[in-house]
Amino acid sequence: MHVVPALLELQSRFLDALYDDAEAGPTEALVGAGLDPAARLRIYRHAAAQIHADALRATYPALLALVGEAFFEQVGVHYRRAHPSRSGNLQAFGAHFADFLESLQATGTLPYLGDVARLEWQRQQAALAGTAEALSAGVVGEAFAGVDGAVRIALHPSVRRFASPHPVLSIWQYAMQPSPGRLTLPEHGDRLLLWRSEAEVAMAPIDAASFACIGALLCGVTLDAAHAAARAKDSAFDLPACITSLVAQELVVAITPVHRKEHPACA
Amino acid sequence: MPASAGIGLRAPHVSRILREHPRVPWFEMHSENLFATGGSLHDAMVRIRADYPLSLHGVGLSLGSVDALDTAHLWRLAALVARYQPGLVSEHLCWGAVGGRHSNDLLPLPFTEEAVSLLVSRIGQVQDALRRELLVENISTYLRFQEGDYTEWDFVAEVVRRSGCGLLCDVNNIYVNSVNHDFDPSMYLRALPREAVREIHLAGYTRKEGLPVPLLIDTHSRPVDEAVWALYGAAVARFGPVPTLIEWDQDIPELEVLLAEAARAQEVLDARRACAA
Structure with missing residues (x-):
């Protein structure tokens, strides 16, 4: 029988797995009960990614319309790895999105995207x-x-x-x-x-x-x-x-x- | 807070509530949605609070994280509590962040002595900062850890007993976990300290298809399931008529749908009152 690791190790490895598909997480400490423990962990990985993607969608609707769902989603995946959420309040997530967009090679032909994102961030700050x-x-x-x-x-x-x-x-x-x-x-x-x-x-x-x-x-x-x-x-x-x-x-x-x-x- | 059936206050319904003043015994709001210093939601909340009792329900304090409590988050909550004077203030028995990184989700804890001690300490910090009782809510989970020191229901009861906090009993979460982890939900209800239950939550779940085992997801996107209504009846029979909330957070329907669900919960509360009289 595997022993449940101490909380610090358990939570660190769990969160690593939520942010990075390559991280397996503490699967040896999970009960499968008819389902692969990795599959159970994937439910949380998917949910966390969805929560962060939804937060970006809510803050940057014009940007989403400009680049389309598929590209926006792909950028969002890379963004949350580079800039993990640092607050229990989701309104703070997305603060670095404009700079991140401009750092991508793929957006080089659309030099205005970064400023559209900055404008949308300022709109959110004004709203709140x-x-x-x-x-x-x-x-x-x-x-x-x-x-x-x-x-x-x-x-x-x-x-x-x-x-x-x-x-x-x-x-x-x-x-x-x-x-x-x-x-x-x-x-x-x-x-x-x-x-x-x-x-x-x-x-x-x-x-x-x-x-x-x-x-x-x-x-x-x-x-x-x-x-x-x-x-x-x-x-x-x-x-x-x-x-x-x-x-x-x-x-x-x-x-x-x-x-x-x-x-x-x-x- | 009236021992009646209220509903979660969600953005699509705010303007209608301001305009029509529907008969709702109380509203619950996610605390973090009010963390900004201003905005139209605060403008609306000031007016709604003037007419209705309010409960604040937090999702981001990460009580069970090994990280120290985020004091900025805690003081924002304290400021909100001072501003709106809610009848109840609640959070979740879970963790959500470590090493300064947040999942912004409600993540499961192992049912260990280490987790109980941590939660008891953190709940004490929050209650000291807010200078009032905090309610803690049992969460839905899609995995569990290898055998710990407690069953889930004894874990919840022990945290409540040792911290002296109140309990927000989410009946849908108990049902979801009973299917996901194959246990008798009535056993869970029986283990909870009846005198600590201050609020009940009800919501709808979805069933994840295509898996070799049944798995329910607590999506708050559907009407309350019949099996959950039955368990709610048992909960009210055991805990008495306590404030009950209909939660609906995704695919939010017209206000009438939530009011109809609340009316059904009210019937259960009224029947329990009549029975006790």
């Missing part, structure tokens, strides 16, 4: 980000009227920026809702603003100066510093229009006066 009450236009107006000096503007926790040399928004939209005929892609890349609106994640292209301004605000610098960052991209940048647009999208959640001379630097 915290909640904050937006300031109305009236409250924002009163806040500015009552402040004499520097202010900081806090944006909704779901706000994200994403830039790519590829037209990822058009690609993502085509993947999610394919239209008949051939897709003509813009020749430029995208700068996008992402945020959660009700239960959906919204995405909108923004210009380089607004991108810089919002990036600076997200870093927590003063509005003056954010304005300077935007003007470095476009000397004609219209700050009131940019802030008005953010307020209209219900993305401004706090305006606070800055009392200290020291302002945080934006990395």
Whole structure:
């Protein structure tokens, strides 16, 4: 009779077998009872692989549509070996998928795939980000009227920026809702603003100066510093229009006066 | 938590529940689905919790792993418990990770003294962190290890007795294991500490075809099987009317199907109450 190994050895060998088909697992410690112990272990191997594949499918629907089921599944198998799940919370699985995709020779002819994956990861982060009450236009107006000096503007926790040399928004939209005929892609890349609106994640292209301004605000610098960052991209940048647009999208959640001379630097 | 039949709260039903406020005694939610700091699910949960009792059911704490407990996971759970004040909080008697790698599945433990000691210690840590009783659930398994120190039912009972936790008795899991490992499920029920049972789970299984032996898979994808209903009757006769949950996680049907299953469980609970009166 075989003795059941200690838990550390048992669990290590069991998990090795779930991640790698070549690992037999602790089959000598299993009761077959009419079935090959290896076949019993394969039920768990298949289930774990399916759980991780489903998690990737849920996070990367556009990517799945672009590359097709078979390729997506194959990449998923290699991905979970290279980047095993590190959390009991599946929402964290898939964080390295974009970099992994770009490391594959097979995706070399589709250089935008990595950024489509990054965009989808950012969409998931926006969907799961915290909640904050937006300031109305009236409250924002009163806040500015009552402040004499520097202010900081806090944006909704779901706000994200994403830039790519590829037209990822058009690609993502085509993947999610394919239209008949051939897709003509813009020749430029995208700068996008992402945020959660009700239960959906919204995405909108923004210009380089607004991108810089919002990036600076997200870093927590003063509005003056954010304005300077935007003007470095476009000397004609219209700050009131940019802030008005953010307020209209219900993305401004706090305006606070800055009392200290020291302002945080934006990395 | 009412000793009535509730249902698992699943994403496809959330908007309808918010809109129609169906008569459901309570809902159960997977804890990890609420681990994000925000999002539309939290927005919905705040409204649902205002109208219904709630139970939180974890799948990722890996109580039986030799790895140390993931404290970040534990504190997120503690924050959720503080936020939603659930009537019950539960996890599984299983392991899922080792060496920092997670299977994200509910994996079987050997029924050894080493595993009992580990579980008792980990359950104590969780109960201390949450400052409340944790329920532990018996899992479905498709393999078992060579002879250990306990039978499965004595293993479960010993963990509950020594840790002082509550028991979430999954009747479908007992039935599935009784077929997969060829034992009498009523013997399992008789061995469980009646005073520790705080909740019962019911779900549907599928049968794996083409094998030389019968093998049931706990898929939560079908109605509760008649044999499981019969075992549920025996469980309620032994444990009394305790909160009972209909679980359905794959191929999720219309809400009415879950409500009909819950209504059938409610009839069993009501009959037991009438019998005791």
